[in-house]
Amino acid sequence: MSKIPLVDLKASYQRHGPAIDAAMRDVIANTRFIQGQEVADLERAFAGFTGTRFAIGTGSGTAALHLALAALGVGPGDEVAVPAHTFVATAEPVSWLGATPRFVDVDEETGCLDPVSLKAVIDRVRVVLPVHLYGRPADLSAITAIAADAGVRVLEDAAQAHGAELVDLDGTTTRAGAYGAAGCFSFYPGKNLGAFGDAGIVTTDDAELADRIRMLRDHGRTTKYEHTTVGYAHRLDTLQAAVLGVKLTTLDADNVRRRDLAARYTDALWGLGDLLVPSGPSGLRSVFHLYVVRTRHRDALLRHLHASEVGAGVHYPIPLHLQPAFASLGYHRGDLPVTEAWADECLSLPLYPELTWQQQDRVVAAVRAYFDGVS
Numbered sequence: 001m002s003k004i005p006l007v008d009l010k011a012s013y014q015r016h017g018p019a020i021d022a023a024m025r026d027v028i029a030n031t032r033f034i035q036g037q038e039v040a041d042l043e044r045a046f047a048g049f050t051g052t053r054f055a056i057g058t059g060s061g062t063a064a065l066h067l068a069l070a071a072l073g074v075g076p077g078d079e080v081a082v083p084a085h086t087f088v089a090t091a092e093p094v095s096w097l098g099a100t101p102r103f104v105d106v107d108e109e110t111g112c113l114d115p116v117s118l119k120a121v122i123d124r125v126r127v128v129l130p131v132h133l134y135g136r137p138a139d140l141s142a143i144t145a146i147a148a149d150a151g152v153r154v155l156e157d158a159a160q161a162h163g164a165e166l167v168d169l170d171g172t173t174t175r176a177g178a179y180g181a182a183g184c185f186s187f188y189p190g191k192n193l194g195a196f197g198d199a200g201i202v203t204t205d206d207a208e209l210a211d212r213i214r215m216l217r218d219h220g221r222t223t224k225y226e227h228t229t230v231g232y233a234h235r236l237d238t239l240q241a242a243v244l245g246v247k248l249t250t251l252d253a254d255n256v257r258r259r260d261l262a263a264r265y266t267d268a269l270w271g272l273g274d275l276l277v278p279s280g281p282s283g284l285r286s287v288f289h290l291y292v293v294r295t296r297h298r299d300a301l302l303r304h305l306h307a308s309e310v311g312a313g314v315h316y317p318i319p320l321h322l323q324p325a326f327a328s329l330g331y332h333r334g335d336l337p338v339t340e341a342w343a344d345e346c347l348s349l350p351l352y353p354e355l356t357w358q359q360q361d362r363v364v365a366a367v368r369a370y371f372d373g374v375s
């Protein structure tokens with residue numbers, strides 16, 4: 001039996017192959033490698049997908065965060081509230097701008113920024129940067145209310161949440177990236193919408209912010225030879241935009257498939273030993289970038305799965321406040337207990353649109369076999 005990977009990029013390419021090849025050949029033939037038509041086309045299409053007025057393509061998800069934070073005016077002396085349970089790229093651009101990440105604990109049930117913990121630091125921060133972790137929207141209605149009271153802007157790290165939806169009490173849905181001042185997405189190859197290299201995008205309804213981000217991503221340029229401010233080289237590649245334009249056409253269907261697979265995992269794994277499955281979301285629709293369970297037996301289960309030819313991963317084993325990179329900020333183990341429990345206990349199972357029911361059954365059988373042996 002062949003190994004089941006955590007994510008299968010070859011299977012994804014096989015589905016789209018000829019259309020992607022043709023789109024890339026067009027770019028190569030017309031040689032508009034920088035800011036070609038495909039970039040503008042993708043920006044329009046992605047803004048439509050997210051439900052925002054503007055989308056600005058960037059060189060990566062990290063560059064998207066860098067540009068959005070810069071455009072929001074974050075700089076030396078500022079603090080930005082960042083959940084400690086996330087990928088390091090959520091916090092890095094804060095430091096690049098001379099500002100300081102203020103690490104905040106996460107919610108026990110969701111792993112996303114905890115509004116109660118946010119409240120305790122809101123008076124000292126300039127921007128709040130919630131992460132829609134694993135494809136599940138953070139509690140943006142609570143977070144936005146706290147931020148608005150303090151006059152603080154909300155920037156969404158939607159790198160894992162293309163198409164995720166918040167559903168208000170009256171039933172209206174808002175997609176991730178359309179709720180805060182701006183949303184930052186990554187098109188890293190393994191994300192729900194993945195390029196063939198690094199790429200990202202910022203979404204916003206704010207025309208001024210969009211203009212500023214557009215200028216900053218391209219050397220602070222206002223005309224070809226006039227540079228209004230010292231900007232960055234953070235443009236989205238035309239070749240990547242061409243690939244993304246093809247894959248965007250199936251993203252909604254891919255996310256439906258991810259939800260079906262997630263529901264099937266939850267049915268099959270609920271109640272096994274001390275295993276916690278992702279909590280049933282109310283008022284939101286996750287796009288399950290990752291299917292993450294929790295158990296105190298995480299490391300042993302991980303070894304068992306790898307021995308059973310099942311790719312499993314850990315997102316993320318070391319919380320940001322305990323990373324050597326941020327040691328100078330002076331955090332210690334015990335400072336953010338919920339984050340630390342997530343880091344110790346979380347485990348990601350294979351989940352991608354091309355995963356078959358049969359493959360999923362093998363993953364489930366391997367997890368069950370572990371817990372049968374333990375009890």
Ligand SMILES: *Cc1c(COP(=O)(O)O)cnc(C)c1O
Binds near residue numbers: 187199
């Ligand atoms: C992937 C990711 C990023 C960074 O995106 P890149 O495209 O890899 O630069 C930022 N935040 C989170 C939560 C991510 O998962």
